[in-house]
Amino acid sequence: MSDSMKNRRSIRKYTAQDIPDTLLNELLEVAARASNTGNMxxxxxxxxxxxxxxxxLSPLHFNQPMITGAPVVLTFCADANRFVKWAEQRKAEPGFDNMQTFIASTIDAMLFAQSFCDAAEEKGLGICYLGTTAYNADKIIEALSLPHLVVPIVTVTVGYPAEPLPEQVERLPLSAVVHQEAYVDYTPASIDAFYKEKENLEVNKQYVTINNKETLAQVFTDIRYTKKNNEYFSEVLMKVLKDQGFIKD
Amino acid sequence: MSDSMKNRRSIRKYTAQDIPDTLLNELLEVAARASNTGNMxxxxxxxxxxxxxxxxLSPLHFNQPMITGAPVVLTFCADANRFVKWAEQRKAEPGFDNMQTFIASTIDAMLFAQSFCDAAEEKGLGICYLGTTAYNADKIIEALSLPHLVVPIVTVTVGYPAEPLPEQVERLPLSAVVHQEAYVDYTPASIDAFYKEKENLEVNKQYVTINNKETLAQVFTDIRYTKKNNEYFSEVLMKVLKDQGFIKD
Known part of the structure; x- marks a missing residue:
């Protein structure tokens, strides 16, 4: 197994070294070998x-410093526009203005993005995903002139990692995310067992203290991913899906 | 760049060789190193x-033979259930029953799935994605006992590739999918240029003839991804998102 995958961590600080077009294109070319829906x-x-x-773009990602700090910023989009334009030009009648096509396009965009990242990391580059893309999809559509049937899904910043490298962050035990044959729902006891190590990490304990919370989960629900924000940005996203033509009113 | 990524093709026929649990777990462990939303x-x-x-599972994937022919079938799911159960057990109030969380979960599931595939192919395994998962999500939820806030997104079959390996399939020129600085919408001329090679491939010409169609695009819109099917399965998916708790009525 490649060490780049085993040892990976998100890289948020980059050196001044640029990424040559030839390398970027080589990586994107390899990424395009990833599976996609019906080769569309x-x-x-x-x-x-x-x-x-x-x-x-920076304020549309809440001014996270990776956008201006990285030599290359990539916005990966679900895109049924190109295929539909081709079909219409070839006497075909596409029915791609719907939710299944949006999900298929999102899957295609993500497989392409992650293949790019795996290839980039193998070449010694560092990447960071910005999930803020789907929050401000409306404004990003405007900034990048995205047409009908195109929706930005994730943004990836890429560059050569600046030293020192950040610590690799924890993950839940593998058994917490893998189910054998059928989904075994979580019980109070299994939740305690699966989250114990995460909750006991010094860095996570500090996180709770600094934020003046009682539990680590509260840092997520009260500060990072609040119900209010999630609901507000869900409304934005549903409006985007309608405006871009994937959902009908 | 690893040859496994450059030379990849979807593998639909597998040898009888099984995948040991230790290898499968090693691959899933590496895949879990992929980026995900807020480390949730x-x-x-x-x-x-x-x-x-x-x-x-086989009929739920329209009896595609990879399901029964592969030693291992993996159903990757968007899952906010575990996180929400943890939060509720830790005096936190999650607001995760919405579209943004569904998209974040789908992104997380896809990065995990594609990292798994890149790692598996590096180890000499072959994989095939089945996009049928989102079509019959309701029936797969039942078959795998998936609870509230869990939706199956893609299925991947895995095994050792049977000889002979299939031909690597074509891709559009890289410039067809990459936009510099802003999206440059397609024109009749650029569509012609980008799809020319694909349309002129002998295998695709035969595809048109066999299906009794005038253009390659018609094979997609009239047979493979019809408006009728796309709309029917979009309704199924919207109902699933409501039933599983990601969209409100």
Whole structure:
């Protein structure tokens, strides 16, 4: 197994070294070998290298410093537009303005994105995913001129990792996410067992203290992923899916 | 760049060789190193090895022979259930019953799935994605006993590739899927240019002839991904998202 996968961690700070176009294209070419729905390739990626364009994107990702700090910013999009334009030009009648096509396109975009990341890390590059893309999809659509049937799903910043590398973060025990033959629902006892190590980590305990909370879970629900924000940004996303043509009113 | 990524192709026929649990777990362990939303790991995977269980899943994937032919079938799921159960047990108030959480969970599930596939192929295994999972999500939920806030997204069959290996299938030119700085929408001329090679491939021409169609695009819209099916299965999926708790009525 490649060490780059075993040892991976998200990289949020990059050196000044640029990524040559030849390398970036080689990585994207390999990434495009990933599986996709019926070989329709229902995805696109927008490459941002221009400083002014990064500054335009930055607030749409809540000013996370990776956007302006990385040599390359990639916005991976679910894209049924290209396929539909081709079909219409070839006397075919596409029925791609629906939720299944949105999910298929999202799957295609993610397999393409993750293959890119696995390949990039193997080449010594560092990456960071920004999940903020789906939050501000409406504004990103405007910034990148995305047409009908195109929705941005994730953003990945890429560059050479600056030293020192961050610590690798913890994961739940494998048995917490793997079910044999059928899903075995969690019990109070299994939840306690699976989350024990995570909750006992010094860094997570500090996280609770700094945020003045009683439990680690409260840091997530009260601060990082609040019900209020989740619901607000869900409304934005549903409106985006309607505006971009994947859901009907 | 690893040759396994460059040379990859979906593998639909497998040898009789089994995949030991130690190898499968090693691959899943590495896959869990992939990025995920806020380290919440909003995913689960159900492993199917049992013959009777594969036979139960097979019709839900329209009897594609990979399900019963592969030693291991993996159903990757968007899963907010575990996190929500943990939060509720820790005096936190999760607001995860919404569309943003569904998309975040889908992203998490796909990064986990694709990392698994990249690692598996590096070890000489062959994989095939089945996009049928989102079509029959309701029946798969029943077959695998998936609870509230869990939705199956993709299924991957895994095994050692049977000889002869299939040909590697074509992809659009890289420039068809990559946009520099902003999305440049497709024109009749650029569509012609980007799809020319694909349409001129002997295998695709035969595909048109065999199906009695005028264009390759018609094979997709009239046979493989019809408007009628896409709309029917979109309704199923929207109902699933409501039933599983990610969308409100």
């Amino acid at each position: 390739q229902l995805y696109s990626v927008v490459v941002t290298r221009d400083k002014a364009n990064k500054e335009k | 790991q909003l995913y689960s995977v159900v492993v199917t090895r049992d013959k009777a269980n594969k036979e139960k």
